Amino acid sequence: MKYKLVAIDMDDTLLSDELILPLKVKKVIQEAVDKGIVVTVATGRMYSSTLPYVKDLGLDIPIITYNGALIKEAVSSDVKYHRPVPIDLAKEIVALATEEDWHLNIYLDDILYVNNLGDEADIYERISGIKPVLINEDPVEFLTKPPTKLLIISENAAKTDEILLKLGSRFRDLLNITKSKPRFVEIMNKEISKGTALSDLAMDLGVKQDEVIAIGDSLNDLEMVEYAGLGVAVANASVELKEKADYITKSNEEFGVAEVIKKFIL
Structure with a gap:
């Protein structure tokens, strides 16, 4: 299976417990991007809180923020989707x-x-x-x-x-x-989740559902892990998410995101 899109939760998944982007994970993500894989983040965070990490990764892609309520370009800041609370x-x-x-x-x-x-x-x-x-x-x-x-x-x-x-x-x-x-x-x-946002983004990019990997740790990652062709839970994830995941990787502290990308993409 050739995966083309990887969506990664940030806190307790991509980032260390100290809220740092590990160099090892950063290098592996950049290797995947160099191979033509689209890598994005899917987070509950605000856009302004997410952007510094995305810039550190050098990504020029739409990023999923506010649990999917806002999809916005990282470089141009163009809004792709915004679905607020009524x-x-x-x-x-x-x-x-x-x-x-x-x-x-x-x-x-x-x-x-x-x-x-x-x-x-x-x-x-x-x-x-x-x-x-x-x-x-x-x-x-x-x-x-x-x-x-x-x-x-x-x-x-x-x-x-x-x-x-x-x-x-x-x-x-x-x-x-x-x-x-x-x-x-x-x-x-009601209409949004990380899963619906990831589905919208994949459709915009012309990526099929079974070509998507989603990695997360918590209940707000559930819909995207269920949606993805390969839904991944980190070892420190909630029991509920692990039960729905196709694969369980190492914890955020053990560079689980890097392990997934190496195993299934690189």
Whole structure:
């Protein structure tokens, strides 16, 4: 099988635990690109948070960000697809977060807005490298257009599961709600996921489904791992993702992405 497109999750998959792009992985990706393989990233991160890593890799491709809500060119910055959260549903989520006193990230025009500053905001800033902007008014009134994505950061993993249940019971049929990290609840347009975005990108590139490799670690990678001709979970992935994967590679700390590309492409 000749694979032509590789989509890689970033946190806990492509990057080390210290959020560094390992030189070994970078070299293998560049070898694949030199052979004509299209390599892209598919991440829950903001475009602005993703771009420095993509530039470090020297990639000139559309990148999948916000869990698939935004596909945007790395070099030209042209938007290929943007599917935000409908404004009425977004306002309902914001109102609920306010009522429940949840920390909320709101993403508008690739700017990060938060309803509170504190530990949760600090954690996200350390991971993303993006400084948040505090909303100084009623968050519901602040939201006047559809956000690209919403993110709730919980106090702990148990609280995350509680939030997922509460949101699921009310919005399951209306929104795509998933978990990316133990404390992160991701909220997107019902029509999007990393899987739908990867399918759109493959179609644009003229790449068949069975010519696609997708590599990830968490529940927000599930749809793209199921979509790809070869769906890969890293060794540190969630149990749920491993169960759906076609192949389990080494962990992010053991350069699992490099192992996959060497085994199936180079």
